[in-house]
Amino acid sequence: MKNQCGWIALVGTSPGRDHLKGPEKADWLIIGAGITGLSAAHSLAEMYPEARIVVVDRQRAAQGASARNSGYAVSHENPGDDELIGHSGFAGFEVDSAIGCAAGEEVRKRISRHGIECEYRDSGYYFAVNDPAKLTHIEAKLKTLSAVGASAQFLEGGQLAQKLGTRHYRAAIWCGNGNALLQPAKYVKGLLDALPANVTVFENTEISGLEPVRGGVRAIGTQGSIEAGQVLVCLNAFIPRAGIDNSATFPMELSASLTRPLTDREYAAIGSVEPWGVLSTRPLGATVRLTPDRRVMIRNT
Ligand SMILES: Cc1cc2nc3c(=O)[nH]c(=O)nc-3n(C[C@H](O)[C@H](O)[C@H](O)COP(=O)(O)OP(=O)(O)OC[C@H]3O[C@@H](n4cnc5c(N)ncnc54)[C@H](O)[C@@H]3O)c2cc1C
Structure with missing residues (x-):
């Protein structure tokens, strides 16, 4: 390897x-x-x-x-419990979303202005879990995301498997209208x-x-x-x-892998699904993508 x-x-x-x-x-x-x-x-x-x-x-x-990096252009994050609409952190979540949307729009404009071919897909991605019990406050999350201008939809079971081509994830919130995927390099x-x-x-x-x-x-x-x-x-x-000592920043090493493209047979076996991205609902949990050229990318912690 x-x-x-x-x-x-x-x-x-x-x-x-x-x-x-x-x-x-x-x-x-x-x-x-x-x-x-x-x-x-x-x-x-x-x-x-x-x-x-x-x-x-x-x-x-x-x-x-x-x-x-994993190539997620993030406009809307998965809201934390304290950031849900009606909670004290919602005002901060609104600000973060406004900044995220402005940044996402800037990326989109630069891609178009400079004609950058980077597999940009403005089709959202999933906050997904294997254990459905770990995806909590679903209604409140959908409302919160919609309040900051995101499109959000809850999917589970067969409906989700049809989108992702795997039954590993059993529940998810798909979140679009700003969230996008691209090839970062x-x-x-x-x-x-x-x-x-x-x-x-x-x-x-x-x-x-x-x-x-x-x-x-x-x-x-x-x-x-x-x-x-x-x-x-x-x-x-x-x-x-x-030489700037008081920045309070430090580097952290993460690992990731990118497979060869799935063969036609392998791709058919997962239902020839559209490219997708899954973000873990847990901080620093694994990020997984099926890329437009049918590779699987996994960013581990
Ligand atoms: C595995 C992984 C996955 C990630 N996934 C995502 C994601 O999906 N979406 C997202 O938005 N963010 C993601 N991130 C974070 C994202 O990559 C960073 O926030 C982003 O790259 C920061 O960009 P930057 O230009 O500020 O810094 P960097 O990309 O770190 O650029 C800093 C540059 O400075 C150079 N440099 C360092 N020291 C010196 C020096 N002394 N003199 C001169 N040059 C120097 C480095 O070589 C480097 O090129 C991920 C990060 C990692 C590691």
Whole structure:
């Protein structure tokens, strides 16, 4: 078995870019070429077409967690008990949903603006359980999801098995109108490949510290440095690596697997169902997908 990211292996890589050598200057420096850094680069390039924008990443761009995740574009989460309509957490759930919807819409717009082929499917996904007793407050959840603009439907038994092609899951809430699935490595590679000319990317360039200089900040790399008027640190869990110690973030390792495509016979045996995604109703529970090219993806804890 090869230990490599299945999503990335299926996409291929963009042409390599230089690493940082010597001193550089930029108007904007973006540290981290994941979904956050690349989205920021596009937005800044649009807002300031005359500006020099530099993006750096310690490895190949667009190949970190942003390319390796499960590919759920989440507008609506499964509400927790305290977030149900009428409970104290509902106001917060409304805010989270509004942010999720705006982010989901942004992803959809970028896909269409840059013509990114990333197997995007705006058809929702399932919050599913094997033990029906673990899916509680169903009516209240449906009402809560509908109150924040989601479409939601309860399915169980044979009706659910017909959708998923397996009887492993015995009850679920399907949730759509915003929730979508995509191939994450294709999406971020699409963002990288579509960067405009005023954005320069340095790969294999690790930033280990930031220091104030007149009119901005200097970022220190192994073989060079960049002085910029403005710096965006888009490192997610890796913020401490750039020398910012009090970020309260830390990285966590998760594993996932992606099978070969099901054969025609195997696919027929599960009822030739449409691609789907299941999110566990438990925090950090396994995530499972049947992809459009008929592979099974399982993200374990
Ligand atoms: C297995 C898994 C499944 C997930 N599933 C989902 C999902 O289905 N839906 C969802 O919305 N989210 C999911 N996530 C979370 C999602 O992947 C992250 O929230 C997202 O990738 C964060 O993007 P980012 O650009 O902020 O950070 P990252 O993608 O982590 O990008 C940060 C970049 O910074 C670079 N870097 C690190 N240190 C330095 C340094 N010192 N100098 C320069 N560069 C550096 C890294 O190489 C990396 O490319 C999942 C995550 C994992 C691990």
